[in-house]
Amino acid sequence: MTLTPPPLSLYVHVPWCVRKCPYCDFNSHEFKSGKSRGELPFAAYVDALLADLDHDLPLVWGRTVQTVFFGGGTPSLMPPEFIDRFLQGASARLRFAPGCEITLETNPGTAEHGRFEGYRNAGITRLSFGIQSFDDGCLQRLGRIHDSREAEVAVKLAQDAGFDNFNLDLMYALPGQDLAMAEHDLERAFALQPAHISHYQLTLEPNTVFAARPPSGIPDDDAGWDMQEHCQAMLADAGYGQYEVSAYARPGRQCAHNVNYWTYGDYLGIGAGAHGKITLGHDESILRRWKHKHPTRYLAEAGSDAAIGGDERITPERRPFEFMLNALRLVDGFELATFEKRTGLAAAAIEPQLRSATERGWLRIDAGTVRPTELGRRFTNDVVALFLTE
Template sequence: MLVPPPLSLYIHIPWCVQKCPYCDFNSHALKTAIPELDYIDALIEDLEIDLAAYGLNEGQRPLHSIFIGGGTPSLISPEEIGRLLQAVQQRIPFSDDIEITMEANPGTVEAGRFDGYRAAGVNRISIGIQSFQDEKLTRLGRIHGRDEAIKAAERATAAGLDSFNIDLMHGLPDQSVDDALSDLKQAIALNPPHLSWYQLTIEPNTLFYSKPPTLPDDDDLWDIFEQGHQLLAEAGYVQYEISGYSKPGKQCRHNLNYWRFGDYLGIGCGAHGKVSFADGTITRTVKVKHPRGYLNPSKPYLDQETQVPDSERPFEFFMNRFRLLEACPKQDYPARTGLPFSTIAEPIDWALAQGYLVDNGEEWQITEHGKLFLNDLLAAFVDEDEDD
């Protein structure tokens, strides 16, 4: 029987100062002033519609976490972020220990602004630094420099937030192993409770895709990862997901809910949502992508609504769950998918035989061997009878 899991909320702010050449997110470079008041009003109405449509306005499922992403959410004033969060709490209860994260870029956060966001209700900031080397930041299209990046992290510490994250990339154009490790050492020196350290990938529909830069070769990438992982471990960071490292107890709860196949409402331009129901239904939603369409009062906010068929649930569950390095409680599978164990008996037996998983009776644990062959492992849960 499907048991509705913890519920989170994702809020998308679509604007940024300029589009970075590697970015494939739904973001739009500013051409005029942000319609801040109208957009916050629209977000509140969007939430009200979702809560009513999915029977969540009765307060039986409080919000476990909120993540305000983008784009560049720190282009929105602390006052309007405060109005938004207050409106959300008036419409759906917050859990006592709710985590509220907001993304911020160093180039858009002046002195003292973190204090304003904290007063508005934000208790976790994710700072998009990406590199501490000015030349690399220019290549990445970032609007901040090394000094602004360091000051932003110091301000986050001084603001007294529950936690903050530094986003840092490696495998950058023409980046040496020493360059990448120097960036990581600087990030560690700032002592963030959480570090997202991930490799740059070239995505379709980006400037880097049409004009590919020269990236480090596979040997250098492996050296960067291996030596970087050791640096992080020595500094007290624990890797808990593919690109997520944290001090003990400082994992990102919002991301954990995603990877554990939890539920989340998505409001704002292009935001995705997933809601599970006790009758076994799992609904996915996508909101209107472009700000012009989203803010058009004659059009709905909802662009797509689909039901996740039983045949796709095993793959979706494990695609998320095996991103985490923690063991997966077996009972999470029927509780989160609504399906019996018999639907995965064959691929689980195969994965155990291949040494991709181990079974301790109560949990499945992905092995080091399984991590190396993750695509093969996940492919085992794809329903071969599905139409392409």
């Protein structure tokens, strides 16, 4: 089989945040004591991002960028003029598809009057708000810097600026939360009429404050499952179709950037700690590359080999596991033809694992499409583990 280069996305990491949340395992760095957001080196960081992009351009010559995503950290700390300068520089170096989806993650605690107009003028087409909850007690226990009123004000400021394509991140099974509180969070979200809702369970990730010192009052597994079931029904009734484990959207408003991840697409990762995955046609290989995490080191070394934290070629033996780790998150599953194009392997290479999963009731295969069953979605990790052969 021949590897076919999939759609290409661009991921841009902005590493700073006002305060590190105790559940967060992303590459995010608090301001130094006494430093204001206006003192952060945004001009130098945009220069570093463009130098980083220049360094990686040979990996993607001639390809078109379908989506762009600014993640963090808190990308909305970066003023619109710097987002604008980066996007102008990036679009001069890479061809952006017509109607390219360009998403900016934003923290309600950083929303200011006029800033969303600036982001829209810079080319941002989609926003993703890190709300997490509309309950002030839950927000305090999560270490968030905003309250429920600020969350609603931020969304309304964005709507006033002309944004109708936006996501709200909500978490459930929070410390001190019960079923009624989880349902109330969704009701508050529906009132804001988002195009997309990400609804996921709090997990205690390794190397976080919550992992070292778990908070009290976290609902048990049964209570968490009840919240998930009730909230899924509420989302469906409100017109949000589930298309991924924790993603729900109005018709036609799925996040194209994340769908590209989940279908084993390519993405160029630039910025401190950013990861990328690129299919290289000249030698039929798949490359993973990541950049050094610390902003100070990244600023000093961006654009040179020294900024690269590591490169890894994905062996053919590992590709089925990587593909399934992503694609089996999708409610509608994937086509076997897509598996062949994205991995360069024949579908016969995974026939034993597919057979085992279907016999256990985890997967359903129909007309060349593989879909997880409801049981399979509950045991996604077990299904994916079948494809781990190394």
